[in-house]
Amino acid sequence: MKAFKYLSPKTVEEAIAFHGQHSETSKFIGGGTDVIVKLKEGWMEPDFLISLKKIEEMSELHKNEATQELSIGAMVTHATLEKSLMIQNDYPIIYDAVSNIGSLQVRNVGTIGGNLINAVPSADGAIPLIALDGVALLHGPDGERSCDVKDIFVAPYKTILKPGEILKKIAIPPQASNTGSAYIKFGRRAAMELPLIGIGVLLTLDETKEICIKARICLGVAAPVPMRAFGAEKLLVGKKINEEILIEAGKIAADESKVRDSVRGKAWHRKEMIRVHVRRIGLKCLEIIKNNS
Amino acid sequence: MSKSNSDFSVVGKRIPKLDAAQKAMGRAEYIQDIKLPGMLYGRILYSKYAHANIVKIDTSKAVALSGVHAVLTGEDVPEKMKMGFIKDNPPIKKGKVCSFRDEVAAVAAISPEIAKKALDLIEIEYEEQIGIFDPEKAMEKDSPLVHGHLKSNVLKMPWDIHYGDVEKAEKESAFVVEDRFTTQWVTHCCLGTSGAIALFDANDNLTIHTNTQIPSLAQKDFLESLKAMGLENKRVRVIKPIIGGGFGSKLDTYAYEHIAILLAHKCRKPVKIAFDRVEEFKATSTRQPTIIYIKQGCDKNGKLTFRDMRMVLDNGAHTSWGATTPSVMLMPISSLYRVENVKYVAKCVYTNNTYSQAMRGYGNPQATFAIESSMDMLAEKAGIDRIEIRRINRNQSGDETPQGLKITTCGLEECIDAVEKELKFDGKNEKGVGTGIASLIHVGGGARIYGSDGCGAILKMDDYGKVDVFTGGTDMGQGLDNIIAQIVAEELGLLAEDINVVHSDTDICPWDVGAHASRSTFVAGNAALGAAKKVKQKIQKFASKLFDVPAEKIEFKDKLVFVPGDQEKSMPLGKLLRKAHFSPGGTMLMAEYFYDPDNQNMGKELKGNMSMTYSFGAHGAKVKVDEETGKVEVLEYVAAHDVGRAINPLLLEGQVYGGVVMGLGYALTEEVTVKDGEIMNANFRDYKLFTAKDAVKIKAPIIETDDKDGPFGAKGIGEPGCVPTAPAIANAIYDAVGVRIKDLPITPEKVLVALKKKND
Numbered sequence A: 001m002k003a004f005k006y007l008s009p010k011t012v013e014e015a016i017a018f019h020g021q022h023s024e025t026s027k028f029i030g031g032g033t034d035v036i037v038k039l040k041e042g043w044m045e046p047d048f049l050i051s052l053k054k055i056e057e058m059s060e061l062h063k064n065e066a067t068q069e070l071s072i073g074a075m076v077t078h079a080t081l082e083k084s085l086m087i088q089n090d091y092p093i094i095y096d097a098v099s100n101i102g103s104l105q106v107r108n109v110g111t112i113g114g115n116l117i118n119a120v121p122s123a124d125g126a127i128p129l130i131a132l133d134g135v136a137l138l139h140g141p142d143g144e145r146s147c148d149v150k151d152i153f154v155a156p157y158k159t160i161l162k163p164g165e166i167l168k169k170i171a172i173p174p175q176a177s178n179t180g181s182a183y184i185k186f187g188r189r190a191a192m193e194l195p196l197i198g199i200g201v202l203l204t205l206d207e208t209k210e211i212c213i214k215a216r217i218c219l220g221v222a223a224p225v226p227m228r229a230f231g232a233e234k235l236l237v238g239k240k241i242n243e244e245i246l247i248e249a250g251k252i253a254a255d256e257s258k259v260r261d262s263v264r265g266k267a268w269h270r271k272e273m274i275r276v277h278v279r280r281i282g283l284k285c286l287e288i289i290k291n292n293s
Numbered sequence B: 001m002s003k004s005n006s007d008f009s010v011v012g013k014r015i016p017k018l019d020a021a022q023k024a025m026g027r028a029e030y031i032q033d034i035k036l037p038g039m040l041y042g043r044i045l046y047s048k049y050a051h052a053n054i055v056k057i058d059t060s061k062a063v064a065l066s067g068v069h070a071v072l073t074g075e076d077v078p079e080k081m082k083m084g085f086i087k088d089n090p091p092i093k094k095g096k097v098c099s100f101r102d103e104v105a106a107v108a109a110i111s112p113e114i115a116k117k118a119l120d121l122i123e124i125e126y127e128e129q130i131g132i133f134d135p136e137k138a139m140e141k142d143s144p145l146v147h148g149h150l151k152s153n154v155l156k157m158p159w160d161i162h163y164g165d166v167e168k169a170e171k172e173s174a175f176v177v178e179d180r181f182t183t184q185w186v187t188h189c190c191l192g193t194s195g196a197i198a199l200f201d202a203n204d205n206l207t208i209h210t211n212t213q214i215p216s217l218a219q220k221d222f223l224e225s226l227k228a229m230g231l232e233n234k235r236v237r238v239i240k241p242i243i244g245g246g247f248g249s250k251l252d253t254y255a256y257e258h259i260a261i262l263l264a265h266k267c268r269k270p271v272k273i274a275f276d277r278v279e280e281f282k283a284t285s286t287r288q289p290t291i292i293y294i295k296q297g298c299d300k301n302g303k304l305t306f307r308d309m310r311m312v313l314d315n316g317a318h319t320s321w322g323a324t325t326p327s328v329m330l331m332p333i334s335s336l337y338r339v340e341n342v343k344y345v346a347k348c349v350y351t352n353n354t355y356s357q358a359m360r361g362y363g364n365p366q367a368t369f370a371i372e373s374s375m376d377m378l379a380e381k382a383g384i385d386r387i388e389i390r391r392i393n394r395n396q397s398g399d400e401t402p403q404g405l406k407i408t409t410c411g412l413e414e415c416i417d418a419v420e421k422e423l424k425f426d427g428k429n430e431k432g433v434g435t436g437i438a439s440l441i442h443v444g445g446g447a448r449i450y451g452s453d454g455c456g457a458i459l460k461m462d463d464y465g466k467v468d469v470f471t472g473g474t475d476m477g478q479g480l481d482n483i484i485a486q487i488v489a490e491e492l493g494l495l496a497e498d499i500n501v502v503h504s505d506t507d508i509c510p511w512d513v514g515a516h517a518s519r520s521t522f523v524a525g526n527a528a529l530g531a532a533k534k535v536k537q538k539i540q541k542f543a544s545k546l547f548d549v550p551a552e553k554i555e556f557k558d559k560l561v562f563v564p565g566d567q568e569k570s571m572p573l574g575k576l577l578r579k580a581h582f583s584p585g586g587t588m589l590m591a592e593y594f595y596d597p598d599n600q601n602m603g604k605e606l607k608g609n610m611s612m613t614y615s616f617g618a619h620g621a622k623v624k625v626d627e628e629t630g631k632v633e634v635l636e637y638v639a640a641h642d643v644g645r646a647i648n649p650l651l652l653e654g655q656v657y658g659g660v661v662m663g664l665g666y667a668l669t670e671e672v673t674v675k676d677g678e679i680m681n682a683n684f685r686d687y688k689l690f691t692a693k694d695a696v697k698i699k700a701p702i703i704e705t706d707d708k709d710g711p712f713g714a715k716g717i718g719e720p721g722c723v724p725t726a727p728a729i730a731n732a733i734y735d736a737v738g739v740r741i742k743d744l745p746i747t748p749e750k751v752l753v754a755l756k757k758k759n760d
C-alpha cells in the first residue's frame, strides 16, 4: 500500500478547500471500508486522504418534528441507523437493509454516504433510500445542489459527483400514513454477504387501506446501477393490493430487470428471486400497514 | 475392567486450551509476526495461462530494480528439485506451464513492495496451448496431453480393488440402486495464511521456519532439495511457528518453501515468503474433487450384498496427496456397514486445473456422500426404514471387514440411537421440513501409510515438579498440547498446567510422521504416556528406597508421591525430585519413548488393518427447504461420535463443531469456482465459507467405548466431524421436498432446478 497523508477537516468548506489544493491526488474517506480495501489492493493510490469524520453536521441523524422530514448525515454509520428506534419503527426498510450489511465491525465504521458514493450495483443502503424518495444534498467547489438519490448513480463505481464534491446528507420527505416498506437481501450467507439480488418495496394505501396510491419497487444487482421497476410500480398504483396483483408485479419487475449471469449467480435465478420476493416483501408491507393502525 | 471418567483427575476434564489467552491477546507469534535480522522478502510470479509454452523470459528490468537481491526462473532450479510423492512438480517451471498456479519466477527484495514491483517488471512471452479441464474428457484417447512426455493423462495408481464377488452378489440381490455423484473443489481456509522463512548458516546448513503439519517429513523433503542443489550432508532444522489452522493443507511441502530455500541460498540472507489471502486461495491445494459412480444392493431383508464404486479424480496439473485419497476412501467403501463384496476403481487424471491435497477426512467425505446418499435410495427402493437399514448393516465390535480392518470397539449403534433420540424421524414434519441421517467410519488409532506410523516423546522433569514434554506431534490449533498435558498430568498426579509441551523444532523434538489421519491424540498421546510411565517408574524406584516400601506401592496424586494409608510416607513431587537431583550420585529424571502402533501397511492387494482402532459416528440433520427460492436452512444438527474416551470433552466438542460447520459449508455453500482452469473466487467475499451467523446449533453426544489401545481408551476424532455432513443434509433435503441433489454444493439454484423438474 502506498503511503498517504491523512487530513481531518472540521467543516465541509475546509474539506472542499483541501481537495481543491490537491484535486488530482486526494480522495475523500468516510468509514473507509471500501477505500481501505481499494488502497490495499492497489486500485487507488492517493497522496491525501481527506477524512469526513470530524465534520459534525455530517454525522447527524434527526427527524424534524414540524416537517416530519428525516435527515441522514452522509457520515451516519450503518450501526447508528440500525440501533435507532426511530429508524426501526418508522423506516423499517432502512433497518432491513443496514442491519444486514457485512458484519458488526463493518457496520460500526461503514457509512451510508460511503455506501452510496462507492456506487456498486449491490449497495444495500441505496435501495431503501431510493424507495423512500430520498434527496441527496451535495456540496462542492461550486456550492450546493441536490438530486434524487436514484439519480446519483451513473455506472458501477461512477456517480454524478464532480471532483471535490461531497455528499452532505440525504433528506427523506415525510411519509404518508398507511405506508409500509421492507427490504430483503437475497444471498447465500447470513453475514458478510453481498446480495445476489436486493429487493425493496414501499407501498402507500389510501384511507380505506385497500387501494394503493404509491408504490416503489427498487432492485439492487438487477442492473449496473440500483433501479426502480417502474412498470411493476405502475401496475400497483390505483389498484387493490392483494397477493395476486403482487405476483403479477413480481413478474413484471423480473422482466424489467437487467440481471446477468456472473460467478456469483445465474440470471434466471436472480429473476426468479425478484419474482418471489416482490410478492413476499409486498405482503410484508401490507402486514406493516395493518400493524401500524 | 474399563474405567469410568470418575476414576480420573485430569483426563476427561473440560480444561480450556492452555494457549487460549496468549492467542486471544494477540501474543502468539505466527509466521507473519516473525522477522529475522537482515531478512528479505520473497514473492512468486504465477502463470498467466492454464497451459502454455514459455517462449521467452526477460528478467533484466527486475534484476536492475534497486532493492532486488535475486530473481529466479525455472532455469535456476536444479533439475532434480521436485515436489510431490511422484516428483512431477518443480518449484519453478521451465519451458512450459500447465496451470494458472504454476510458478514461473520468484524474487527476493528488501521489502514486500519492491518484491511485488519486481514481479511486475518480469516480461514473459507465452505461446498458449489448448487446455484440458474435464477429467473425463482428459481420459479419452485423443485428448490433448497435459504433460507431453507421458502417453496418457491417466496416472499410474494402484486403485483397482475387488473383495469377494461383486458380479455374483449383484445377481443375487433383491434390490439394486445405481447413480452418479460429484463433489467440488473446496479449500481449507486456514485463518493463518501460508508462509516460510529460510536461512542458511555459514556452513550451508538450513533452518526453515514454516507452517507445517509434518516437521519430520518436511525435513526430508528439504534435505532432498538441498541435495539437488549440490548441498550434501547438510543439516535441516524445521521450526514451526504457531500455526493458524492446518486441516491437511500442510501435509505436503509447497513451492514457496523450496523457493524460499533457493532464494535464501542465493542471497545468503534469510528470505521470507508469506502469502496474502488471494495467493492462499490460488496457490495452495484444495480438497480432491470427485466424479463417483456407485451401485449397491441388498437382499429382501435389507442386508447389504455388494458395493461397486468407480471414481474419476481430477488430479490437476501436478500430483500431491489428492491422488492418494482413494486409499482412505477405500475404508468407507469397504467397511462402512457390513458388506462382503466390494469393488472399487479410481482413476486420477491430469488436467490443467489446480491440484489437490490432503484435507480433513482425506477422501472420506467424498466417498461417504455417495455411499450414504445411496443408502437412503436403497432403503426407499427396498421399502425399509432409513434408520432400520443402517441398524441392520451396522458394524460391530469384533468385526473384520473385507479390507482387513479389525474393528476392536464400535459404538455405531449407540451413535445412531443418539441421533434418533434427538431428532424425530417419524415423517411428521411440517411442509418443507425433513430429517436426514448418515454414518461414518474413520481411522481412530493411527494410520500406517509410511514405513513408520510412529511418534517420539521425550519427557524431562525439573526440580519443582514441573514437566517438559518434547513431542514429535504437531499442534496447529486443534489442541494437541492440551491433550498431551492432560495425559501426562494424569499419569504423574499433576495438573495440566504443570506440563509444558514443546512441539516446534526438529532440533529438539523427536520424529513423528505428521499431524494427519486423526492420529495425534492416539499416537502422540501414547508416546507421551509411554514416556510418563517410564519416568514414573524411575520416581517409584527412588521413592521406594526413600520410603522403604516396594515400588508398586507408591502412588501419585495432587502433586504428591505417597504410600496410601501411611501418612508418614508422603512427599511433594518437587521435593522428591530435588532430593534425587542433589543427593550424592544424583540423577535427573528424564525418559524417552517411541510409540509405533501395531497397525499394518496395505500391501499390493490393498488389504490390511491400517489403524489400531476405528472411530464411528452418526450425524442427523433437520432442514427446512424454501421451495420458492431453493434455500436450505439447517434447523437442528446432531453429531454423535464413538471417541473411545474424551480426554477433554471441551476440545472434543470443538473439533466436532468445527468439523460439522466445515461439512455444512461443503454441503451447502463452499466451492472454489474454476473456469477453464482459473479460480474465479479467490476471496472470502465470493468463497462462501460459513460465518458465525450461519453456524447452527450442534448437539454432539459423546459415546465412550474405552478402546484398549488408546491412551486412557481414546480414539482419534480430528476429522470425523466433517465426514457424513453432506449426505446427512442431502438426505434431509430429500425427506423434506423429495428431490435428491447429487452434486455438491447443494445451492439454491440446484434445489430449485430439481424442484421444477419434479413438479413438471
Ligand SMILES: Cc1cc2nc3c(=O)[nH]c(=O)nc-3n(C[C@H](O)[C@H](O)[C@H](O)COP(=O)(O)OP(=O)(O)OC[C@H]3O[C@@H](n4cnc5c(N)ncnc54)[C@H](O)[C@@H]3O)c2cc1C
Pocket: A027, A028, A029, A030, A031, A032, A033, A034, A035, A036, A037, A052, A074, A075, A100, A101, A102, A103, A106, A109, A110, A111, A112, A113, A114, A115, A116, A117, A118, A122, A123, A124, A125, A165, A166, A167, A168, A192, A193, A194, A195
Ligand atoms: C467485509 C465487508 C463487508 C461488506 N458488506 C457490505 C454489504 O453487505 N452491503 C453493502 O452494501 N456494502 C458492504 N460493504 C461495503 C462497504 O462497507 C459499504 O459500502 C460502506 O457503506 C461504505 O462506507 P464507508 O464509509 O466505509 O465508505 P468509504 O470506504 O469511506 O468510501 C467509499 C467511497 O465513497 C467516497 N465517499 C465516502 N463518503 C463520501 C461523502 N460523504 N461524499 C463524497 N464521497 C464520499 C469515498 O471517496 C469512496 O470513493 C462491505 C465491505 C466490507 C469490507
